[in-house]
Amino acid sequence: KAGVTQTPRYLIKTRGQQVTLSCSPISGHRSVSWYQQTPGQGLQFLFEYFSETQRNKGNFPGRFSGRQFSNSRSEMNVSTLELGDSALYLCASSLGTGFRNQPQHFGDGTRLSIL
Amino acid sequence: SQQGEEDPQALSIQEGENATMNCSYKTSINNLQWYRQNSGRGLVHLILIRSNEREKHSGRLRVTLDTSKKSSSLLITASRAADTASYFCATDARGGADGLTFGKGTHLIIQP
Numbered sequence: 265k266a267g268v269t270q271t272p273r274y275l276i277k278t279r280g281q282q283v284t285l286s287c288s289p290i291s292g293h294r295s296v297s298w299y300q301q302t303p304g305q306g307l308q309f310l311f312e313y314f315s316e317t318q319r320n321k322g323n324f325p326g327r328f329s330g331r332q333f334s335n336s337r338s339e340m341n342v343s344t345l346e347l348g349d350s351a352l353y354l355c356a357s358s359l360g361t362g363f364r365n366q367p368q369h370f371g372d373g374t375r376l377s378i379l
Numbered sequence: 380s381q382q383g384e385e386d387p388q389a390l391s392i393q394e395g396e397n398a399t400m401n402c403s404y405k406t407s408i409n410n411l412q413w414y415r416q417n418s419g420r421g422l423v424h425l426i427l428i429r430s431n432e433r434e435k436h437s438g439r440l441r442v443t444l445d446t447s448k449k450s451s452s453l454l455i456t457a458s459r460a461a462d463t464a465s466y467f468c469a470t471d472a473r474g475g476a477d478g479l480t481f482g483k484g485t486h487l488i489i490q491p
Binding site for chain 2: 268297299306307308309310311312320322354356365366367368369370371372373
């Protein structure tokens with residue numbers, strides 16, 4: 265069974281641009297969560313989608329948005345990029361609605377660098 | 380703020396020794412999970428322990444949970460070089476709408 269796939273693996277952007285990151289969950293998994301990982305703040309929850317609906321959202325500005333498609337694939341968008349958005353963005357999938365009490369399966373992330 | 384805080388921040392031991400990492404958290408939880416992250420990779424789930432459980436084993440891993448002290452420990456026995464990684468605890472705050480809340484991790488180095 266293929267794991268969680270995130271594309272692209274690396275991305276370089278400049279301030280003010282926007283970016284879209286993609287995540288394909290494990291086949292059969294319907295919940296997709298996104299996390300931002302930085303050396304200073306560690307791992308922080310961005311949002312979670314289940315059946316194309318955003319169910320939970322972390323404390324991030326509205327520049328961070330996401331969506332989920334009918335095949336459970338998810339995309340995350342960041343607009344008006346800032347230097348502080350440089351981070352490893354991780355996607356995780358799990359089977360059902362109770363994503364917080366189930367093991368999360370993570371992809372290897374997208375390393376976003378803002379110049 | 381971080382819900383979970385791991386201790387120590389870094390740990391270096393010899394291969395074959397046991398490694399113990401601790402995690403403290405602030406609010407009541409439904410469950411606590413431990414994850415491993417190798418450099419430049421995603422997180423790998425190790426163990427999930429529910430709030431009504433006190434101890435759980437998986438291979439060379441042993442996790443304990445003390446809800447009265449709001450703390451958990453991860454013990455890796457007979458460590459191997461391949462265990463070198465960062466280890467994170469993650470909590471699911473009871474009644475919380477947020478996702479999993481991670482600590483900043485313990486960086487474990489196994490010296491061959």
